[in-house]
Amino acid sequence: MKPTDIAAPDYFHKVVDCQWACPAHTPVPEYIRLIAQGRYSDAYMINWKSNVFPGILGRTCDRPCEPACRRGRVEETPVAICRLKRVAADFKDDIKQRLPRPAPKNGKRVALVGGGPASLTVARDLAPLGYHCTVFDGDPEAGGMMRTQIPKFRLPNSVIDEETGYILGLGVEFKGGHRIESMKSLLAEKYDAIFVGSGAPRGRELDIPGRKEAAGNIHIGIEWLASVSFGHIDKIGKRVIVLGGGNTAMDCCRTARRLGGEDVKVIVRSGFEEMKASPWEKEDALHEDIPILNFMVPVAFIHDNGKLTGVTFQKVKAEYDAKGRRNLVPSGDPDQTIPCDDVLVAVGQENAFPWIEQDCGIEFDKWHMPKVDPKTFVSTNPKVFFGGDAAFGPKNIIWAVAHGHDAALSIHKMLSGEDITERPLPDVEVSSQKMGIHEWSYDNDVSIDKRFKVPHRDKVVALKDIRAEVELGYDVKLALGEAHRCLNCDVQTVFSTSLCIECDACADICPMDCITFTANGEEGDLRQRLKAPSAHPDQDLYVSSDLKTGRVMVKDEDVCLHCGLCAERCPTGAWDMQKYFIEMTHAGSTCPTKSRSAA
Amino acid sequence: MTYIAKPKFHHPGLKKNELGYTHRDYEGKISTLCAGCGHDSITASIIEACYELSIEPHRVAKISGIGCSSKTPDYFLGNSHGFNSVHGRMPSVLTGANLANRDLIYLGVSGDGDSASIGFGQFAHSIRRGVNMTYIVENNGVYGLTKGQFSATADRGSKSKKGVTNTDNAIDLVAIALQLGATFVARSFSGDKTQLVPLIAAAIRHKGASFIDVISPCIAFNNHAGSTKSFDYVREHNDAVNRLDVLVGRDPIAVDYAPGTVQVVEQHDGSKIALRKIDADYDPHDRLGAQTFLARHAAKGQIVTGLLYVDPDAEDLHEHLNTVETPLNTLEADTLCPGSAVLDKINASLR
Numbered sequence: 001m002k003p004t005d006i007a008a009p010d011y012f013h014k015v016v017d018c019q020w021a022c023p024a025h026t027p028v029p030e031y032i033r034l035i036a037q038g039r040y041s042d043a044y045m046i047n048w049k050s051n052v053f054p055g056i057l058g059r060t061c062d063r064p065c066e067p068a069c070r071r072g073r074v075e076e077t078p079v080a081i082c083r084l085k086r087v088a089a090d091f092k093d094d095i096k097q098r099l100p101r102p103a104p105k106n107g108k109r110v111a112l113v114g115g116g117p118a119s120l121t122v123a124r125d126l127a128p129l130g131y132h133c134t135v136f137d138g139d140p141e142a143g144g145m146m147r148t149q150i151p152k153f154r155l156p157n158s159v160i161d162e163e164t165g166y167i168l169g170l171g172v173e174f175k176g177g178h179r180i181e182s183m184k185s186l187l188a189e190k191y192d193a194i195f196v197g198s199g200a201p202r203g204r205e206l207d208i209p210g211r212k213e214a215a216g217n218i219h220i221g222i223e224w225l226a227s228v229s230f231g232h233i234d235k236i237g238k239r240v241i242v243l244g245g246g247n248t249a250m251d252c253c254r255t256a257r258r259l260g261g262e263d264v265k266v267i268v269r270s271g272f273e274e275m276k277a278s279p280w281e282k283e284d285a286l287h288e289d290i291p292i293l294n295f296m297v298p299v300a301f302i303h304d305n306g307k308l309t310g311v312t313f314q315k316v317k318a319e320y321d322a323k324g325r326r327n328l329v330p331s332g333d334p335d336q337t338i339p340c341d342d343v344l345v346a347v348g349q350e351n352a353f354p355w356i357e358q359d360c361g362i363e364f365d366k367w368h369m370p371k372v373d374p375k376t377f378v379s380t381n382p383k384v385f386f387g388g389d390a391a392f393g394p395k396n397i398i399w400a401v402a403h404g405h406d407a408a409l410s411i412h413k414m415l416s417g418e419d420i421t422e423r424p425l426p427d428v429e430v431s432s433q434k435m436g437i438h439e440w441s442y443d444n445d446v447s448i449d450k451r452f453k454v455p456h457r458d459k460v461v462a463l464k465d466i467r468a469e470v471e472l473g474y475d476v477k478l479a480l481g482e483a484h485r486c487l488n489c490d491v492q493t494v495f496s497t498s499l500c501i502e503c504d505a506c507a508d509i510c511p512m513d514c515i516t517f518t519a520n521g522e523e524g525d526l527r528q529r530l531k532a533p534s535a536h537p538d539q540d541l542y543v544s545s546d547l548k549t550g551r552v553m554v555k556d557e558d559v560c561l562h563c564g565l566c567a568e569r570c571p572t573g574a575w576d577m578q579k580y581f582i583e584m585t586h587a588g589s590t591c592p593t594k595s596r597s598a599a
Numbered sequence: 600m601t602y603i604a605k606p607k608f609h610h611p612g613l614k615k616n617e618l619g620y621t622h623r624d625y626e627g628k629i630s631t632l633c634a635g636c637g638h639d640s641i642t643a644s645i646i647e648a649c650y651e652l653s654i655e656p657h658r659v660a661k662i663s664g665i666g667c668s669s670k671t672p673d674y675f676l677g678n679s680h681g682f683n684s685v686h687g688r689m690p691s692v693l694t695g696a697n698l699a700n701r702d703l704i705y706l707g708v709s710g711d712g713d714s715a716s717i718g719f720g721q722f723a724h725s726i727r728r729g730v731n732m733t734y735i736v737e738n739n740g741v742y743g744l745t746k747g748q749f750s751a752t753a754d755r756g757s758k759s760k761k762g763v764t765n766t767d768n769a770i771d772l773v774a775i776a777l778q779l780g781a782t783f784v785a786r787s788f789s790g791d792k793t794q795l796v797p798l799i800a801a802a803i804r805h806k807g808a809s810f811i812d813v814i815s816p817c818i819a820f821n822n823h824a825g826s827t828k829s830f831d832y833v834r835e836h837n838d839a840v841n842r843l844d845v846l847v848g849r850d851p852i853a854v855d856y857a858p859g860t861v862q863v864v865e866q867h868d869g870s871k872i873a874l875r876k877i878d879a880d881y882d883p884h885d886r887l888g889a890q891t892f893l894a895r896h897a898a899k900g901q902i903v904t905g906l907l908y909v910d911p912d913a914e915d916l917h918e919h920l921n922t923v924e925t926p927l928n929t930l931e932a933d934t935l936c937p938g939s940a941v942l943d944k945i946n947a948s949l950r
Binding site: 073074075438439444445446448501502503504505507508509511512513514532533535548549559561563565568569570571572 | 639790
């Protein structure tokens, strides 16, 4: 293999698995260390800059970082990154002084359609640069699906108000209750740019016999959740069936439990394991005594003269074809009818753009989705950008934020007369962590604690009050324990070939047997000859140039604990522990690079 | 030394030996030696050899004297018996322990000061008597603990870190061991684990006095130009006569070597050593030949490494003395004191 080019920003970025997996590339280990030091406001600001909604995401994020977390490959469970983010939000001081100041207007106007996470991120990035941002939303308050679709027992209004408030406070104009009905007329208002962040607002229908007749007791999940959120609905029948296996289904069933549903079931087509819902959301549903029945396909709504009485299901099993694709085929068991009073349909969301006229210069593909460039987020109309669920279909908040940052960058570049396809490299800061012979400026003593559980409100109390937040968040002590579980993957092991005397000290001390000195070879061959087996080929090998004996140093990054013992035991300083602080470059670098208060 | 303890986590894919242990289970405390010390590599090699042999840690007694090298038994086999003896007295303590209980595996760990200076006589007599042990000298040619004076194994003409030339002749412990009748004699280098680990494993399986001289560079005081025990010097002057694989029990002999290049030696306990010859003319069963070979190469400044001599059918001290097989601590009172009738019989035989 060729020597690893550690100067390429992506190499060490990939080693920070959590940050690499995060769509917004939040510098996770950096803020976790700040939490451990009790610097909650500093930790919050790192988050705020990167993902805009730390308090909201700290409760609701889909956390792509956690399955990626190296700790999950070292022991059973990853670091509770998401809930530590909430800790930063919960314990911070007043951070208003640290926010960007509303800037003098630069005379350019940007319209943002939809007041959800994507649009608000664009506004957050552009407003401090002097753009006049106007956010339009059909609902009276900002937040979009974060406010309407996520139940209050998971995300209280106070958190949404606070974090949308920070953005609107930057001089962003919010036009609530103002749904955009025509792209054409919006274009006619001569905005310099338009961003569409209107989400995937339509719940998918389930068109099976009985749907029309029993419509009074059959509700579309996201619409029902929104009605609950606005207080239009406050009760449901005793026996409820939720159809669908995603996170919306989990929100529906738990909400139903709080509105009078005593016998609430989730029924899914697929197997339990393949459900789209996050494992922790399934866990929370099961904890509230909601059974999840799988491999059952709804075939008919049963009703008695328009009054819903049950749902009939066909039993299926999974079969895999030669290509490994799953097919659900009838298992041969007799159909089963499950009685119920109400059904919540949460079988997916769809995009809908009835308000975008054909002749706006915005082309759509055969799935009726706008043609959007995945890097710049521009549509076929150079002034119109899409982001969030509106761009590529339903994803989640953190993806919407990532899209928002990229779209804001494009808008800023376009309106500055620059080429929007040229994207800036991330900002990288490298600093050695060495303080003394055996002292590092990070805590390298690896904690062996298991993941700490987030305390929950007592179930009886929680089920009685739909606005009582179920998760109480870590207290300071639990947060400190959990923060210590972080392996500091951003503190990189950096190897200098010229200093190495091949004494083997690093290979001997490495607790994970990551380091091998051996003859060079092709990657597949090298992976066979490592000191410990290479379990994850997607994890890079760090290969040195030729050493004096003609061998090379090969480090499998896979399960490195970043404990620094290789560097401590190295007699010549050939290994050094260096912190790589990698941060995405946003539009106009609206935030100062150093938003932290202390050195 | 290092302030933190070595993390308890280990690689999830670590292989386990027949006892279900990973090599991490054969570790001891974290080393307090200087960073990069060759001794730590020998520690790692002992761990690896014991792991590969699936040795039960509680069946090992590790015995040492004084010095950097003699500290190392604290860093491996944390669940074995240990005795840190007086300076240079490891061989005597080991001999005593071995006489009292022949069932344990005896691992003597010493250094060039401990074995070639203050304990030279002890070393000589334990070898001469054929004590069943593995005697490892971690040889760096320097007194590291007292900041870098020449030891008795430092070569004449080699330079100290301060630039002083050594005017004394060196003791070659391998040559002495050969002369005194050791039945397994090897030399290796801490920087070459592929050679060292199987040597230690074979030595442990050998019945009789096994002696391994391991050149182990002292990073702090003897790794400079002019030293003959530095990483660079040893790598440049290493003349390996063979490499070996230890084959224990049911493992079939790997036969991917060219014919005529492998010599299989079957040891007393049935374990086999496959010697891959590097020097085609070298015969590890010829004690006299080994001594001559060694002397000739030493004169040329070359360091001969590998398995230099082995007598697979060696006897040990217990056979010489016709001692009782049962460990003394498990002998019952009626065996130890068989009564006046037996005493009378013995007395009568001596009249």
